[in-house]
Amino acid sequence: SFFRIPSFSLPSHTQTHIxxxxxxxxxxxxxxxxxxxxxxxxxxxxLFFARGSSPKxxxxxxxxxxxxxxxxxELILVNQYNADPEIQRCxxxxxxxxxxxxxxxxYADVAIKSQKFEAMVSRKHATIKSTPGGWMIxxxxxxxxxxxxxxxxxxxxxxxxxxxxxxxxxTEQSDLVYTFEVNRRKPGGVQEQVEAExxxxxxxxxxxxxxxxxxxxxxxxxxxxxxxxxxxxWDRTPRTTADIRGLSESQLRGQRQEMVFRxxxxxxxxxxxxxxxxxxxxDKPFAEGAMRTCFRMTDLTKPAAGDGLERRxxxxxxxxxxxxxxxxxxxxxxxQGLCMYFAEEFNKLNPPKKVQFVEATVxxxxxxxxxxxxxCEPYIExxxxxxxxxxxxxxxxxxxxxxxxxxxxxxxxSGFYLVCDIQGVDDRYTDPQVHSKDQKGFGKxxxxxxxxxxxxxxxxxxxxxxxxxxxxxxxxxxxxGTRPPPGWGRPNSSKGSSSGAAxxxxxxxxSLNPPERSAGHLSSNGMLGVGGGGVxxxxxxxxxxxxxxxxxxxxxxxxxxxxxxLRTDTASTGCIRKEDLVGLCKDLNLKVDVKHLxxxxxxxxxxxxxxxxxxxxxxxVDRS
Numbered sequence: 001s002f003f004r005i006p007s008f009s010l011p012s013h014t015q016t017h018i019x020x021x022x023x024x025x026x027x028x029x030x031x032x033x034x035x036x037x038x039x040x041x042x043x044x045x046x047l048f049f050a051r052g053s054s055p056k057x058x059x060x061x062x063x064x065x066x067x068x069x070x071x072x073x074e075l076i077l078v079n080q081y082n083a084d085p086e087i088q089r090c091x092x093x094x095x096x097x098x099x100x101x102x103x104x105x106x107y108a109d110v111a112i113k114s115q116k117f118e119a120m121v122s123r124k125h126a127t128i129k130s131t132p133g134g135w136m137i138x139x140x141x142x143x144x145x146x147x148x149x150x151x152x153x154x155x156x157x158x159x160x161x162x163x164x165x166x167x168x169x170x171t172e173q174s175d176l177v178y179t180f181e182v183n184r185r186k187p188g189g190v191q192e193q194v195e196a197e198x199x200x201x202x203x204x205x206x207x208x209x210x211x212x213x214x215x216x217x218x219x220x221x222x223x224x225x226x227x228x229x230x231x232x233x234w235d236r237t238p239r240t241t242a243d244i245r246g247l248s249e250s251q252l253r254g255q256r257q258e259m260v261f262r263x264x265x266x267x268x269x270x271x272x273x274x275x276x277x278x279x280x281x282x283d284k285p286f287a288e289g290a291m292r293t294c295f296r297m298t299d300l301t302k303p304a305a306g307d308g309l310e311r312r313x314x315x316x317x318x319x320x321x322x323x324x325x326x327x328x329x330x331x332x333x334x335x336q337g338l339c340m341y342f343a344e345e346f347n348k349l350n351p352p353k354k355v356q357f358v359e360a361t362v363x364x365x366x367x368x369x370x371x372x373x374x375x376c377e378p379y380i381e382x383x384x385x386x387x388x389x390x391x392x393x394x395x396x397x398x399x400x401x402x403x404x405x406x407x408x409x410x411x412x413x414s415g416f417y418l419v420c421d422i423q424g425v426d427d428r429y430t431d432p433q434v435h436s437k438d439q440k441g442f443g444k445x446x447x448x449x450x451x452x453x454x455x456x457x458x459x460x461x462x463x464x465x466x467x468x469x470x471x472x473x474x475x476x477x478x479x480x481g482t483r484p485p486p487g488w489g490r491p492n493s494s495k496g497s498s499s500g501a502a503x504x505x506x507x508x509x510x511s512l513n514p515p516e517r518s519a520g521h522l523s524s525n526g527m528l529g530v531g532g533g534g535v536x537x538x539x540x541x542x543x544x545x546x547x548x549x550x551x552x553x554x555x556x557x558x559x560x561x562x563x564x565x566l567r568t569d570t571a572s573t574g575c576i577r578k579e580d581l582v583g584l585c586k587d588l589n590l591k592v593d594v595k596h597l598x599x600x601x602x603x604x605x606x607x608x609x610x611x612x613x614x615x616x617x618x619x620x621v622d623r624s
Contacts, residue, residue, distance in 0.1 A: 073128070073135060075167070075178040088112075091178070096129035099169065112169060112176055120144055120170035128161065128180075135161040135182065144170040197222050211579040218582070247300070255280045257300065262376075263330070263362040267337035272330075277301045279363070281315055291324070292316040297376065312379040315363065317372065328443060329362045329375045332431075335442050336360040336377075339419050339432045342409045349408075350577055350608065351464055352482045353401045355427045382425035390421045390433040390445050392454035400481030401427055404464035406455060411470045418452045421445065540574025541565065541611050551619040561618065564588050565611055575608040590618070 075091040091097065091110050100108025100123050107124040114120035122142040129136055136158040139146040146153050147168035153159045161167075163182040168174050198219065205215045238244055262277045278300045285293040295315045302311040318324035339357045347354045363374045387395045387402035394403065402422040409419040421433035435455070439448030447454070460476035541562055543551075548558065564587040569576050576584065616623040 074181045078177045098127045100125045209578045214582045261364040265333045265337045315374040315376050317374045326373045333360045358430050380425045386423040392458040400462040
């Protein structure tokens with residue numbers, strides 16, 4: 001005569017309020033039992049149980065709308081400085097918040113007060129709340145109304161709010177202007193994601209994945225994901241000029257400032273440009289060479305960013321007693337301009353390490369007596385090393401990049417110029433010397449053909465020379481210096497040919513006849529010659545069927561990726577520079593996400609990205 005109520009499912013938030021059905025026993029006299037739980041989970045149809053009958057299905061009530069639990073909103077005051085100091089600059093909105101002139105239990109949870117006009121806000125002005133349809137704002141027939149994105153809203157009508165909307169409480173002249181922000185400060189919210197991506201982007205820029213133009217473009221894309229109301233960070237806007245770091249008035253008063261004429265040589269235009277600068281130079285030199293003394297100098301017309309290194313220069317002048325015509329200073333600047341051009345062309349061939357020449361200028365101190373002239377160049381911080389000179393010397397370090405660069409300049413100019421006397425910090429060079437075939441210009445250090453022959457008398461072609469496809473005299477044995485990564489083929493984008501840029505014959509001091517090619521050179525068919533034999537380097541873009549199965553890529557997809565790759569890798573070397581990755585991804589309509597560059601970062605060798613590494617990364621397959 002007793003029966004047990006069968007188990008049934010209830011929402012998780014209601015189970016703690018109901019006794020377990022297994023403990024409820026009822027008499028057989030109860031033909032029907034009405035079990036009501038409307039007080040817990042809302043009104044539901046009555047549930048009846050009859051002897052020998054099955055219980056009716058209990059519909060599961062819908063779960064509460066997740067917005068009220070998961071989303072957090074804020075009202076951020078736009079004008080943080082001029083509003084009443086008693087008004088909250090940041091008003092959290094969780095679920096529902098009522099806004100009015102004064103805080104009151106019946107009218108307003110948060111008080112907002114206008115500094116311009118006290119009656120701008122009504123006693124019960126507006127309510128912002130979360131609904132199943134999203135965030136809403138309601139104007140409670142306030143005297144001066146509510147404006148959302150410069151449009152007045154009707155009273156007692158819910159109007160949708162979105163992240164980044166601008167809300168004005170009162171008329172257009174009101175100073176109570178807020179931005180509505182959703183999940184900005186919540187962990188994992190939009191603001192946190194944007195800041196994390198910007199930080200990752202800066203790291204990728206430092207590691208060479210983006211050049212400056214690509215970095216600026218990508219940074220703007222990330223920042224644009226933040227609503228326009230947050231593009232300007234007014235909290236960091238300087239209140240006064242004292243908030244901006246830089247030279248102070250006291251520092252300027254304690255220094256002897258001089259106005260000078262600055263002369264810059266534009267190698268591309270082959271012309272000189274004149275401007276005015278304000279500089280401060282020390283009275284005593286800090287170093288000297290055989291011909292000139294060096295002075296520390298600060299260019300006050302340059303911006304004082306970071307540690308101020310961009311404003312620090314070295315000014316050089318002929319020693320006392322040495323009469324040096326001004327013409328020599330302009331020769332040096334033009335020579336350095338030519339070397340900057342060679343460096344740009346060298347870097348286009350994707351060497352493992354890029355080189356740079358600092359820009360040399362000429363300064364005329366017209367306020368001094370006799371208007372002295374100085375040569376000027378940026379100060380380079382670090383260990384200064386001379387890698388070779390203009391008469392065949394090679395430093396004990398015997399680094400590959402400086403020696404290969406000198407060899408490249410001869411090859412690129414079809415045997416007319418050779419840049420030597422390479423010196424500086426790492427691969428940032430200065431104060432070079434150029435030998436020319438006709439021995440014209442470039443100062444007294446231009447030794448012409450004799451200087452070129454002296455260079456090749458001691459030069460041994462290294463891995464980089466072979467990569468560049470330069471005609472070789474002798475190969476460097478036991479080469480432990482920088483070498484291109486595996487898979488690099490001979491580039492075909494360098495200017496000239498092996499025959500047109502032949503190395504001088506060491507047996508003749510006054511001729512530039514092409515020498516015999518020796519073992520170790522790259523032959524025209526892409527074989528690495530070793531004593532007459534050859535080992536094929538292979539096609540770095542070749543992918544076999546087994547790899548296609550691993551990648552889960554069709555042959556048609558592979559052909560499209562290879563075609564896009566070759567539009568970037570025009571020399572068919574099988575590798576590209578890090579900064580070329582963004583352009584390649586755009587060509588493939590692939591959005592570059594800085595979060596996923598970490599997987600490719602380990603694959604890049606010596607600042608390069610191999611085709612196979614990129615293909616596995618593009619397909620989302622771990623190559624390890």
